[in-house]
Amino acid sequence: MVRSDARENRARILEAARAAFAEDSATSMNQVAQRAGVGAGTLYRNFPTREALVLAVYQDEVERIVGIAPELLAQMPPLEALRHWTTDLVEAMRRKHGLGDALSPSAHQAMSEQSYGPVIAAITALLDAGKKDGSIRPDADPGDFLQLTGALWRAASSPEDRAPHMLALILDGLRTHR
Incomplete structure (x- = not known):
């Protein structure tokens, strides 16, 4: 079972990525992580690419x-x-x-x-x-x-x-x- 904080991190990453990509399709993974308020490791654990x-x-x-x-x-x-x-x-x-x-x-x-x-x-x-x-x-x-x-x-x-x-x-x- 996925922990609630892990689910919340994933949801925040998806929301941040949706908004960032809508503004600029060239947004980097690091920019998405910053916008989501998570570390790069958390981002890459959820989305390796x-x-x-x-x-x-x-x-x-x-x-x-x-x-x-x-x-x-x-x-x-x-x-x-x-x-x-x-x-x-x-x-x-x-x-x-x-x-x-x-x-x-x-x-x-x-x-x-x-x-x-x-x-x-x-x-x-x-x-x-x-x-x-x-x-x-x-x-x-x-x-x-x-x-x-x-x-x-x-x-x-x-x-x-x-x-x-x-x-x-x-x-x-x-x-x-x-």
Whole structure:
């Protein structure tokens, strides 16, 4: 069993790394350790390489995003929950691709393989809720939706972020037109 202080250190490191990488994808491991308030030894015991740290930050983000789908469905109608969830996913994907230079092709592949199943499961839950209440077309497919949303995180965020408009078009296509 992992000690509570070790769990807390790991959580602080992940949080510090997430924030640091969002500001500057070239942040060093020592800068992350300083920001987390831990020694270099603690950092390297948890994450022996920078790539391991980046992968852990990404995996933690995927778990957070996947975990909020049920909460969103409890708080709002399925199409609105899907809009909020997808916006969060797009932001995470943009952050992930900002770190792309730090990762090897095999790490990119590992990230995609680890996240695909849980992300598809979350999309399925969101779409199924909309199919059940009649707001989402019965032929809506989670894989198709994920592929379409891939264009959203690639949409240039300057001078104007086109992702919200593009997402509105995608969601309109999912809507049942009664």
